[in-house]
Amino acid sequence: MSTILSPLDPAVLPAGIRARFVPRVNGLAVHVLEAGVPGRPCLLLLHGFPELAYSWRRIMPMLADAGYYVVAPDLRGYGRTTGWVADYDADLSPWRPTNLARDAVGLVYALGYRSVAAVIGHDFGSPIAAWSTLIRPDIFRSVALMSAPFGGPPAVPFDTVRSPPPPPAENINKALARLHRPRKHYHYYFASREANAELMNAPQGLHDFLRGYYHYKSGDWVQNKPHPIGGRTAKALAEIPTYYIMDLDRTMPETVAPEMPDHAAIAANTWLPDAALDVYTEEYQRNSFQGGLQWYRVTTTGIFAGEQELFTGRTIDVPSLFLSGSRDWGVYQTPGAFERMQKEACTRMLICELIEGAGHWPQQEKPAETVALLLRFLKEQGHG
Numbered sequence: 001m002s003t004i005l006s007p008l009d010p011a012v013l014p015a016g017i018r019a020r021f022v023p024r025v026n027g028l029a030v031h032v033l034e035a036g037v038p039g040r041p042c043l044l045l046l047h048g049f050p051e052l053a054y055s056w057r058r059i060m061p062m063l064a065d066a067g068y069y070v071v072a073p074d075l076r077g078y079g080r081t082t083g084w085v086a087d088y089d090a091d092l093s094p095w096r097p098t099n100l101a102r103d104a105v106g107l108v109y110a111l112g113y114r115s116v117a118a119v120i121g122h123d124f125g126s127p128i129a130a131w132s133t134l135i136r137p138d139i140f141r142s143v144a145l146m147s148a149p150f151g152g153p154p155a156v157p158f159d160t161v162r163s164p165p166p167p168p169a170e171n172i173n174k175a176l177a178r179l180h181r182p183r184k185h186y187h188y189y190f191a192s193r194e195a196n197a198e199l200m201n202a203p204q205g206l207h208d209f210l211r212g213y214y215h216y217k218s219g220d221w222v223q224n225k226p227h228p229i230g231g232r233t234a235k236a237l238a239e240i241p242t243y244y245i246m247d248l249d250r251t252m253p254e255t256v257a258p259e260m261p262d263h264a265a266i267a268a269n270t271w272l273p274d275a276a277l278d279v280y281t282e283e284y285q286r287n288s289f290q291g292g293l294q295w296y297r298v299t300t301t302g303i304f305a306g307e308q309e310l311f312t313g314r315t316i317d318v319p320s321l322f323l324s325g326s327r328d329w330g331v332y333q334t335p336g337a338f339e340r341m342q343k344e345a346c347t348r349m350l351i352c353e354l355i356e357g358a359g360h361w362p363q364q365e366k367p368a369e370t371v372a373l374l375l376r377f378l379k380e381q382g383h384g
Helices: 060-065 097-110 125-135 172-177 186-190 195-200 206-216 252-259 263-268 274-287 290-301 305-309 337-345 367-380
Strands: 018-025 028-035 042-046 069-073 118-122 143-146 183-185 245-247 320-325 349-355
Touching: 018 097, 028 060, 028 097, 042 097, 042 125, 060 069, 060 367, 097 125, 097 305, 118 125, 118 367, 125 143, 143 367, 172 183, 183 186, 186 245, 186 252, 186 290, 195 206, 195 252, 195 290, 206 252, 206 274, 245 252, 320 337, 320 367, 337 349, 349 367
Parallel strands: 042 069, 042 118, 118 143, 143 320, 320 349
Antiparallel strands: 018 028, 028 069, 183 245
16 A cells, blocks of 8 residues: 555545544554544544545534534545555454554544543444443543444353353355355455455446445435344345345445436435545545455454453443434344344443434434434533
8 A cells, every 4th residue: 555645635625624644553644534623522433434534524513513623534444544554465463353442542642632522433433433432431431333233242151061052153154145046245245355356346437336335325225224134044134235135146346236326316415426425436546445344354254253252241331322324224234233232232322313314324414413413412421
């Protein structure tokens, strides 16, 4: 990956948002977007895949206007942050959850804060926010999780002397492949050696691939009607749209191509106009997707599960919030996680709401509603 010396062009940023680098953060030079006055209570915003700090552009000025100093980094593997290597065969340990939490701690300290009012994570940023809070609740005094529920750290088998543990679950990809309409889980697709090249060389072009992907998972795709499913079985998972449970013989660009919105729908899109989509296209064109795909490799290989089991039984005990869109299948794609989050993993969940009409990108699709929930959450803690 080539070193980028300049922050994001101010011309593509909404008024009130600034871009700069924060050096020497756990081996990274972190590219951040910021809004508001340093010294005010800090909100740390962590994006997901395939996103950027730029994904928070629609809510950052509103949060700053409410009296916060708002910071959104390009996370390890993304955008203009440097200091990472994303070759498929590179060491995966920098992408393990504890090191991603260390990235967050390092950035907070580099900015001159001992703690933040809230860490807010969306999609893959949600588990980073959760792990950061689970490990260092003194630094992350509250947590807002978006689109990806946190079901808690992996459980260590208990009382196995008297009750032997059940046998390991069947490999879900093998079960999906045996369906009458053979399928595969998108986590395993994104973790494959071929995925990055297939995304980068999408037949429809990178810009249109991203357009189709964001549209298919949004509230604009009206067929998104998520609901709880009956467990982690192939039959149950097959109810989920193909951006999560893919057809076995299709790449992700081939999966999203049939759902590409028409020219009129694109022209009418106010939450992701083409000028904004161009920012994503240019950043991924330069970096490729492999930096973000490394996170899926960590998840699917389970190579750091033993380290995560060190935290078995620990809960998030600071105030927490979960929000997503009513049309977001991300809420239910991991069966049981949404319920475990509320009943077990987060002991002080103050708010759990789904924004009507939004899909997987609520901070972009419904920024006013997202900010209203975040400010309500912060006010209930006495921060606003």
